[in-house]
Structures are given as structure tokens and as C-alpha cells.
Amino acid sequence: MTKFLIDENMNQKAVRTVPIEGKGFDVLFPEQGVYKGASDKAVRDIATADHRVLVSVERDFGRFGLKPEEMPDGAIWIRPTRRISQTNVGVLFEGLCKVLVQNFSSDPYNFEGKLLEVYPDRVDVRTVGGVTSYPVPPSTNSN
Amino acid sequence: MSNLLTFVSTPGGQQTQIPLTEETVVMAPSAQEPRTRLADRFVFSGFGQLTAVPHHGRTGLPSSFYDELLRLRSERTSQSDFYLTVSNFGYLSGRLKHSNDAIRNAVEMDLNIMHGNPVFQGTRIPLYQIIEELADGTSLPHILEGYPSLTLEKIQTGLDFAASVVRIYDDQVSDR
Numbered sequence: 001m002t003k004f005l006i007d008e009n010m011n012q013k014a015v016r017t018v019p020i021e022g023k024g025f026d027v028l029f030p031e032q033g034v035y036k037g038a039s040d041k042a043v044r045d046i047a048t049a050d051h052r053v054l055v056s057v058e059r060d061f062g063r064f065g066l067k068p069e070e071m072p073d074g075a076i077w078i079r080p081t082r083r084i085s086q087t088n089v090g091v092l093f094e095g096l097c098k099v100l101v102q103n104f105s106s107d108p109y110n111f112e113g114k115l116l117e118v119y120p121d122r123v124d125v126r127t128v129g130g131v132t133s134y135p136v137p138p139s140t141n142s143n
Numbered sequence: 144m145s146n147l148l149t150f151v152s153t154p155g156g157q158q159t160q161i162p163l164t165e166e167t168v169v170m171a172p173s174a175q176e177p178r179t180r181l182a183d184r185f186v187f188s189g190f191g192q193l194t195a196v197p198h199h200g201r202t203g204l205p206s207s208f209y210d211e212l213l214r215l216r217s218e219r220t221s222q223s224d225f226y227l228t229v230s231n232f233g234y235l236s237g238r239l240k241h242s243n244d245a246i247r248n249a250v251e252m253d254l255n256i257m258h259g260n261p262v263f264q265g266t267r268i269p270l271y272q273i274i275e276e277l278a279d280g281t282s283l284p285h286i287l288e289g290y291p292s293l294t295l296e297k298i299q300t301g302l303d304f305a306a307s308v309v310r311i312y313d314d315q316v317s318d319r
Contacts, residue, residue: 008267009257011276011289030267031291037265039255057272060258084272085279086289 001026002109003073005047007056008036010078014089015055018097025109028052048072053111057084066115068127074111078118092118095136099123103134232259238308246307249300263301266292270301 006015008030015027028050030036035043040058044066047054054075061077076096080088096118100108115126123134236252239261251264260269268290276286287293 009272013289036292037267058257083275083279085276086281086285087279
């Protein structure tokens with residue numbers, strides 16, 4: 001089972017738009033966890049100890065060079081280019097889901113050893129072997 | 144807590160951290176930091192800013208710091224290979240420290256939480272993020288739904304602090 005830890009800075013309404021709820025995934029929200037107001041390191045440690053994929057939208061998340069080997073169960077870093085908002089995070093999540101399904105269809109929720117950086121136009125997957133970029137497919141929604 | 148001066152040479156990611164006693168915090172980005180974002184802040188003027196280094200030097204920066212800067216500069220073919228950003232941590236924490244009780248009870252700054260960005264007290268939610276939500280048109284009820292740790296009062300007080308730092312004269316200061 002893939003387990004997620006949603007950082008407190010994530011707009012939870014946007015997170016709930018991701019089509020993973022009700023599909024057997026284990027999603028830990030700040031209200032359920034012990035990491036409300038916790039330090040950056042504590043949040044990462046909790047995710048690692050509980051084998052969870054850390055999901056964060058922090059602008060400075062990568063400032064100190066988090067490496068794939070430091071997050072063995074994976075991490076997802078949502079990176080809006082302009083504003084961090086419910087709308088923009090929701091759009092990025094949608095793009096992430098498309099990339100996962102299109103490129104990792106056999107095992108889309110295997111984040112082990114991967115740091116995923118989600119941009120509006122692409123998803124960068126960092127592993128100990130390097131970085132691979134996957135373009136986000138265009139939206140079919142004409143609106 | 145002492146401030147940190149950090150510089151990184153990219154793309155190698157070489158990093159040095161030096162504690163400072165002054166208010167200014169200078170931090171460099173990781174190699175992953177997008178150049179477009181840096182351009183908004185401080186990019187190629189990095190060396191211009193470093194002309195202030197001798198001033199810092201008098202406050203006791205180790206000479207190895209200058210040696211390293213000179214080495215990095217000599218290794219680079221252009222200034223665009225070297226980045227430096229300036230953080231407002233020192234300035235903002237000073238403003239927060241001198242804010243009124245309501246603001247100090249609603250906002251906190253800790254270099255270990257969201258890398259020192261002002262957050263709502265007891266949370267990991269940066270103030271800037273709520274401002275960005277509002278700027279993007281998210282309504283307050285939706286913000287409260289999206290961030291259950293927040294209350295309307297907390298948001299309003301956080302915005303009071305944000306407003307106070309973009310005014311020349313600050314009437315939110317504490318009378319202490």
C-alpha cells in the first residue's frame with residue numbers, strides 16, 4: 001500500500017481532488033498526525049520512519065538539496081511557478097496523475113527512491129541515477 | 144539564534160555556511176532552483192552584493208570565505224554561473240519581534256520551520272502562501288477549508304503583520 005504524508009502547507013482541499021482517496025491508499029493529513037507546526041527535519045523524519053511519501057508545496061523545499069537517498073520512500077514536491085493556490089496546486093496534481101498513469105502505468109504509485117518535482121509543464125523524477133523529465137500531457141479540457 | 148550566510152556555486156552545488164551575528168541573511172539556492180525565479184530576486188548582481196563582504200569581514204568572517212569566493216570566481220567563465228540570493232529573515236524577524244502582542248501570538252519565525260519563513264503560530268503554513276491564495280482569487284471560506292489549522296482571526300492577524308512590513312511607518316509596533 002502506498003502511504004502519503006501531506007505536509008501542513010498543502011491546501012487540503014486541492015489534495016482531495018487527487019483521485020487516490022477511496023482506492024486503498026493511506027493518506028495522513030496534519031490533523032491526524034503529530035507534525036502540525038513541526039520542524040522541516042521532523043516532518044521528513046516522520047515520513048521516513050512511517051514509510052510515507054512526503055507531499056509538500058514549500059517553495060524552499062529543495063533549497064538545501066534534498067536527495068533521493070534521504071527520502072527512501074519518496075517525496076513529491078509541488079512547484080507552482082507563480083502562486084501557490086488551491087487552483088494551481090489542483091492543476092499540478094492533475095498533471096502529476098497524468099504523467100504517472102502515462103509513464104508508469106504498471107505501477108503508478110511506486111515512489112520508492114524517487115523525488116518527484118511537479119511543474120506546470122513537466123514532472124522531474126530524481127533518483128540516485130539522475131533526473132528524468134516527463135512532459136505533462138496537454139489538458140483535454142478546453143476551458 | 145544566529146543568522147546564516149550561505150553561498151553555493153552552481154551547478155556543482157558546493158556549499159558553505161557561515162554564522163553571522165548581523166541581521167542580514169544571505170543564502171544561495173540549491174542547484175535545482177530555477178533561474179527564472181532567481182532572476183526575480185538577486186541573480187547576476189551576486190558579485191555586486193559581495194562588494195559588501197569587506198564590511199562583513201570586519202565582523203569576523205573567516206578568511207576562508209573570501210578565498211572560496213575568489214576561487215569560485217576564478218573558476219567561472221561568467222557571473223551567470225554563480226548565484227546568490229538574499230533572505231529577508233533578519234529584517235522580518237526584527238519586525239515581528241517589535242510587533243504588537245496579537246501579531247506575535249499569531250505569527251512565528253524559526254529557521255527550522257519552512258526555512259524561516261513567517262508561519263502562522265503552531266503551524267507549518269507560511270503567511271506568503273495565504274497571500275498567494277488570496278491573490279489567486281481563493282475565497283476565505285475556501286482557504287479555511289483548505290487549511291484546517293487556520294482560523295479567520297489567525298489569517299487576519301497574519302495579514303496585519305504582512306501589511307505592516309509593506310508600510311514605511313509601522314503602527315503595529317509593541318509599546319515594550
